[in-house]
Amino acid sequence: MPFVLLPLPDGEFKAYLFDCDGTITDSMPAHHRAWLETLAEWGAEFPQDLFYSWGGRTVVDVITDLNRMQGLDMPIDVVAARREELFQAMLPTITAVPGVLEHIDASYGRVPFGVVSGSTRESVTASLTALDLMNRFEVLVCAEDYARPKPDPEGYLTGARLLGVAPENCLVFEDTDLGVAAAEAAGMAYIRVPAPWER
Incomplete structure (x- = not known):
C-alpha cells in the first residue's frame, strides 16, 4: 500500500510543503x-x-x-x-513519485499545499503541468525566490509565510539530505521520500 511506503508523522499539520524533483515528480x-x-x-x-x-x-x-x-x-x-x-x-516520460501522489490526492482541499524547490520556476511549472498537478499548489517557492539555498531554511520559511502557517505546523516532503536539513532548520516535521533505487 502506498501509505505504508510514506507514513505521516504524528501531529496536526496545517500545511504541506513539497520539494518538486524527486519528491512530487520522479524526475x-x-x-x-x-x-x-x-x-x-x-x-x-x-x-x-x-x-x-x-x-x-x-x-x-x-x-x-x-x-x-x-x-x-x-x-x-x-x-x-x-x-x-x-x-x-x-x-x-516523467511520472509522479509513488506514495507522494496518494498523499496529494488524499489531502488536497483539506490542507494548503506549497512547493519549495531549488529548481527554477520554469522547470517546476513545466514538471507540475506535465503531471496535471499545477492547480493543486497555492504557492511555488523556486530558486529565484530566495537567496540562500537548501540546507538553509529560507525557502521553507518563505513557503510557510506565504501560506500563512506557522513553521511548526508545516509538514515537509523531501528526498534529499540538503532538503531534510532545511526542513529541520525551519523547525518543521518532514517525511523522507525514498530515492528511486530504495522504492
Missing part, C-alpha cells in the same frame, strides 16, 4: 540525463553518485562548482538553458 533520472548530455558538449562530467549527493542544489551552484572542480569555464547561462531545454523534452 531525477531525467535531470541526470539532461545534465550528462549538456555537460558532454563541454567536456565535463557529473557522475551519478555526485549528482544525487548534490540533490537540492541550484543549477547555478552546480555549474559553478563543476567549473571549479574540473578546471572549466562553462558559461552558466548557456549551460543552464541547454540543460533545461533537454530536460523539458523528457517531460512526457
Whole structure:
C-alpha cells in the first residue's frame, strides 16, 4: 500500500510543503540525463553518485562548482538553458513519485499545499503541468525566490509565510539530505521520500 511506503508523522499539520524533483515528480533520472548530455558538449562530467549527493542544489551552484572542480569555464547561462531545454523534452516520460501522489490526492482541499524547490520556476511549472498537478499548489517557492539555498531554511520559511502557517505546523516532503536539513532548520516535521533505487 502506498501509505505504508510514506507514513505521516504524528501531529496536526496545517500545511504541506513539497520539494518538486524527486519528491512530487520522479524526475531525477531525467535531470541526470539532461545534465550528462549538456555537460558532454563541454567536456565535463557529473557522475551519478555526485549528482544525487548534490540533490537540492541550484543549477547555478552546480555549474559553478563543476567549473571549479574540473578546471572549466562553462558559461552558466548557456549551460543552464541547454540543460533545461533537454530536460523539458523528457517531460512526457516523467511520472509522479509513488506514495507522494496518494498523499496529494488524499489531502488536497483539506490542507494548503506549497512547493519549495531549488529548481527554477520554469522547470517546476513545466514538471507540475506535465503531471496535471499545477492547480493543486497555492504557492511555488523556486530558486529565484530566495537567496540562500537548501540546507538553509529560507525557502521553507518563505513557503510557510506565504501560506500563512506557522513553521511548526508545516509538514515537509523531501528526498534529499540538503532538503531534510532545511526542513529541520525551519523547525518543521518532514517525511523522507525514498530515492528511486530504495522504492
